[in-house]
Amino acid sequence: MLVEEEIIVNAPADKVYDIVKDMGRYAEFIPSLKEVTVLESGPNYTITKWVSKVQTFTLQWTERDTFFDDDRRIEYKLVEGAMKKFEGKWLVEPQADGTTKVHLDVDFELAMPALRDFLGPMAKKIMRDSLKALLQGVKAESERS
DSSP states (O other): OEEEEEEEESSOHHHHHHHHHOGGGGGGTOTTEEEEEEEEEETTEEEEEEEEEETTEEEEEEEEEEEEGGGTEEEEEEEEESEEEEEEEEEEEEOTTSOEEEEEEEEEEEOOHHHHHHHTTHHHHHHHHHHHHHHHHHHHHHHOO
């Protein structure tokens, strides 16, 4: 299931991108996200472990986040965990008026049959709500002076 969201941020693109790259802070922005731990980092990547609580289920997964700093773009992909598929990208784009457009998408498929059966059509809404919360958090943090 593909979910895409965008937001306009009243801050410079480089500032916004630096906040987006700090994935360890994402739990501050998404209520269902309990923690994000950076397991490994290199010059243009991190390996991060995520723990999220959705309804009565705790989901854990590990992803590889690849940074394309010149383009202010991040691509991420599942390494292992509760999802059958989990991948997407961030695009942080400066606009002519000095604002920044932030695009976030995720393409996911739940692996656990019990979770798929329980969440069913709500899964896409839960993911959309999480993306919106994350983007609102990035916006609020970026627009602080």
